Amino acid sequence: MQISKQCLMGMLLFSSCLSQAATQESKPETLLYISPLEYNHSVRLLSPYYDYWFEQGPLVEPIALKALKNQADAVNLCKANETADTIIRLKPRIFYNPQMRVYHSKLEATVYSGNGEIIGQYAGEAQQQGFASFDNATKYHLKKVYGLAMKDLMSKISLQPTVQSNESTNPSQAANPPTGVQPGKSVSLAKLPCSLIGAQTEPVFNFY
Numbered sequence: 776m777q778i779s780k781q782c783l784m785g786m787l788l789f790s791s792c793l794s795q796a797a798t799q800e801s802k803p804e805t806l807l808y809i810s811p812l813e814y815n816h817s818v819r820l821l822s823p824y825y826d827y828w829f830e831q832g833p834l835v836e837p838i839a840l841k842a843l844k845n846q847a848d849a850v851n852l853c854k855a856n857e858t859a860d861t862i863i864r865l866k867p868r869i870f871y872n873p874q875m876r877v878y879h880s881k882l883e884a885t886v887y888s889g890n891g892e893i894i895g896q897y898a899g900e901a902q903q904q905g906f907a908s909f910d911n912a913t914k915y916h917l918k919k920v921y922g923l924a925m926k927d928l929m930s931k932i933s934l935q936p937t938v939q940s941n942e943s944t945n946p947s948q949a950a951n952p953p954t955g956v957q958p959g960k961s962v963s964l965a966k967l968p969c970s971l972i973g974a975q976t977e978p979v980f981n982f983y
Contacts, residue, residue, distance in 0.1 A: 858966035899928025
């Protein structure tokens with residue numbers, strides 16, 4: 776039985792679409808979680824002449840996403856109950872020393888695998904000289920110090936979305952690990968929802 780040219784082209788096109796879909800589905804995904812408190816709870820920078828109130832979330836979010844996208848294949852922000860191979864919980868901290876006129880920033884990151892295990896915990900810190908004054912000038916210094924802290928954090932953090940340690944791997948899996956996976960490692964097939972990260976209790980007050 777002969778297959779027409781059009782039918783053959785259609786089968787090849789269908790096969791190509793399936794291959795692309797499988798590649799997209801297997802692509803590791805990373806989600807960045809920043810607590811809603813960082814968007815709704817204002818932080819106060821004390822100054823002898825001018826107190827500045829702001830929310831950390833809107834400032835830290837674009838800085839963190841840009842830095843993470845340089846290392847991970849696909850990074851998005853947790854907004855509801857999305858799932859991913861890896862979720863990074865980021866906690867920003869800020870303190871201003873009015874006497875020394877120095878901004879101190881710390882970004883604490885906890886990396887979770889798809890099954891909810893903690894892969895690692897990291898912290899990036901930075902300092903930035905500057906006055907705490909009106910809106911534009913203060914925002915400039917805040918963005919600068921958060922950016923430096925994120926740069927320090929990214930020098931320590933390691934993202935391996937689909938691979939995690941698993942000491943319980945059976946001997947047959949250890950002897951014949953999947954392609955691209957080192958012996959003693961296993962591929963995580965679970966997808967962690969953002970709601971499980973957000974359900975954890977956390978303090979309202981900001982301590983550097």
